[in-house]
Amino acid sequence: MVKKVLMKGNEIIAQAAIEAGCKLFFGYPITPSTEIIEYLAKHLPKAGGTVLQAEDEIGAISMCYGAAATGARVMTASSSPGISLKQEGLSYCAAAELPVVVVNVNRTGPGLGGLGPMQSDYFQSTKGGGHGDYRLLVLAPSKAQELYDLTMEAFDLADKYRNPVLLLTDGFLGQMMEPVELKPKPASPEFDRSWIVNGAKGRKKRIIASYALSNEVGEAINLHWEAKYKELKEKEQRWEEFYAGDADYLIVSYGTTARIAKSVVLNARRKGIKLGLIRPITLWPFPEKAFLPYKEKIKGAVTVELNTGQMIEDVKLALECKVPVHLYRRLGGMLPTEDEILAFVEKTFCPGLEEV
Amino acid sequence: MEKVFGRSKGLSGTPFSFCPGCTHGIIMRLIAEVLEELDIIEETIGVSPVGCSGFCQDFFTCDFVSGAHGRAQAIGNGIKRALPDKIVFTYQGDGDIAGIGTQHAIHTAARGEKITSIMVNNALYGMTGGQMAPTTLKGMKTTTTPYGREVEVYGYPIDLPKIIAALDGAVYVASVSVDTPKNVLQTKKAIKKAFRVQQAGLGFALVSVLSTCPTNWGLSPQESLKWLRENMMPFYAMGELKATEEVKNL
Amino acid sequence: MMDKIILAGFGGQGVMFIGKVLAVAGMVADLEVCWIPSYGPEMRGGTANCSVILSDREIYSPVIDKADYGIVLNQPSYDKFLPRIKSGGTLVVNTSLVNLDTVRDDVNIIGLRATDLAYELGNANVANMVCLGALLPYLQLTDYAKVEKALEQVVGSNKKELLELNIAAVKKGMKRAVDN
């Protein structure tokens, strides 16, 4: 076993990127994601890579677009307002099918917001964000080791599907220090490189582009993307279950709040309430499959989110509205306590129990 | 009849799709010839913008990357940082480089990015039907300045090469025109120098080429050339605006 | 077993440093550890705080609502965090800078003039370590030996003088706590 080290979430992401063979990083500072560019500026050059602070986030994602077109492993990171500026580039990366890894350390919004954690960018992350009918593969880690492992894997997934991958964390996970095992990256499979541009030496020229000026061509490309997104939905849904098997009620939560929810589940079980948790690890594709065994069985569900109800829409769809789904949320950078979540669960599903 | 020149190996043979009298085609031909003469076609990756110039990836034989409106230089920077030994150039309209992409123009130059940018200045937005560009001259009519560009409302035109020349990372900046055979030759020389600057790794090089847009100017090809000479050339600083000692010694 | 600890003071009083030392002490003992700084505007001026969880099993919620233990180095931190200590918990208070007008009967309050004690050692900056020393006898999952090892790692064993100063401060705090 590799010795564990204590690191900040943001630094873990940066170190994982180096380990995954990321050779270029383009970014623009914004709290609470800045440790990523700072850490990489210090360490990536020693690993033979390049870090460049761009003129802005639009510049950074456009540089990623260019670098990814050469087949290089490339990453950018930012927080909510900066991610908004990257939406143009993300749409173009999705269209040109460029494997770029993007990190969003979600802070509060809308507008400039504040530096605390929120999950307010769920819609933006999972439903497009930029223009056009595209999807990002969205990964939502919830602890140090997962930050490391999923960041490394994000590069492989991006290469495999030739699609941008978004790692969605938040200000809390980014600043938190936990022990992490800096495992060497498992070998990647060989990826198709027959599309990259690196000078048309001894081969026909290649063009990386995202335009389709005829409607017929446009439809054909959109069908191709649709097929890819279907494959992703089929193969890449991921989630964790925690005491879900015999549960009467389920909490659905990801990232930071899923951690709090786990404690809530244990506290509830101590009180005799059969509560379980489903923690989506991929937010897109949303793990609909996780809900199949439970949608006829459970009596209700609660999503715990740091927004006014975004993921709840996907949970309702996954449960086909067969059981009531409620929302417990905190906003603006505040985190829920275990007690308040449990109180909500009790009030919602077991009225009368509180008085006992 | 004697064949004076054949098609450059830098051109794919896809016929230019520009309007009659548009000088975009001449400029692209010159770039292709330079790539061939420097023997760098197979080493070169072009970046195309959005605009009439945006179709250039079809006309060249080198690899091409096409991205969003205004982002060509940022994309080019990404390519060059990934492949420092290759030659990277951007081909951009004035709206692309001096309007929506200004931040990349300034910072690409300031950082001395080792790429070559060709700016094609026709004083308006060609592709979208002749709207005002940052380069539109005082009093000039466009579809969004139907009464002429009034500076009280729309401000003054930008002479981007002058701004770029002021930045330390830019080592070669030239403003040229393709209105006469002599100027065409001069333009080719400037473009060639801009690529040689990159080959020598000296810094950022920009060549701005004044170009016609008969369609949106509402003039015949001949009248367009005359209009360019009489209106654009007096306003824009012309010639070699900057060449560092190292560049002069190339 | 789980120790949930809150640490607070002025920015510059070395609050984050206490957290770091405790977290590394947890690492030394192969415990599960979680260290959460306050950050952003809070870091400039005003109060800085961080929290550390040490646990011998997986840490689920990293958020401390009510802490088992706390160290507060100044008045605003005392006022803010006294209510955040669990009933039956322990709070170490730097009484050089805090007056104990309000107290809680259900919290074990250890007051010591940490800044003055640190002065006696020649450096007011180690008041944080004096307080850590005072808290050590109460923690379940860490002890002096682990903290000493952690200090070697965090300060660096090459900075001998600084290391010794920190160790002396921890010992001074421990002694004071035991004498109480």
Ligand SMILES: Cc1ncc(C[n+]2csc(CCOP(=O)(O)OP(=O)(O)O)c2C)c(N)n1
């Ligand atoms: C974000 C965005 N805004 C607007 C457009 C529409 N658009 C396409 S080309 C263009 C102007 C191009 O003008 P210029 O760069 O001068 O090139 P020209 O067509 O004259 O060669 C505009 C505004 C776009 N494609 N993307």
Ligand code: SF4
């Ligand atoms: S619209 Fe103007 S710039 Fe575009 S091809 Fe026609 S003449 Fe050239």
